[in-house]
Amino acid sequence: MNPGEVFFFLFGAAVLVSAFFVVTATNVVRAALWLVGALLGVAALYLLLGAGFLGWVQVLVYVGAIVVLILFGLMVTRAPIGRQRLETGEWWLGAGVSLVLLLLLSFIAARAFPGARISLEGSALTGTGLGIFNPRYVLPFELVSLLLLAALVGAILLARREQ
């Protein structure tokens, strides 16, 4: 087992344990805090795979912005903080769907690429900027900025109090 695999198992175990507590926590604020752990673990995996820029974007946007937004959402909706039923009556349906997805996807993923290995040598921190600002990606880049603007306007319009 080489160092890359050791670090992968370390970060992967952290991601899976945190994600498990996100979906099973009986306290909504704790679920949000476990989500921070899962997202940080995924960011560490990006760094391990050589996608340094994306890893730090993950920390900045997900941990810095989205989790804070979710915590604000919990505060504004006065979500139940104490112990109480957070699952629907059909939680067994969710467990079944989840189990089938897990078995099917991991079976396909494990069988589809026999012997394929990812090389972990070298990071592409400088290359990513050039990749994003490649002229090929100008149109999707502008479209995403329009989408964010539309979502912002829509969110304000939805959450605004009627006068």
Add this chain to the structure above:
Amino acid sequence: MSLPLHFPLVLAAALFALGAYAVVARRNGVLVLMGVELMLNAVNLNLVSFWAYLRDSLLAGQVFALFVVAVAAAEVGVGLAIVILLFRTRETASFEEADLFRW
């Protein structure tokens, strides 16, 4: 130093399955949104793994993952606005009681 390609793929499958469980089984709207975030992260992990495998010069996997992050930010903004609106009109953040269109 290298890593079998299917390790991150299986991890992403497990993350996706956990997110799907949260989306189906959780009542609170904010917890459902957290499940969606987990699923989007699983997809991003797949994109980055295949980029690391192929190492294409356009960095397509990484750029796609960045676009997914931007769309996820838009999604969580609109989603939380809907949950807040639901709480204001129905006094609850539970998706089970959002049944205005059910008959």
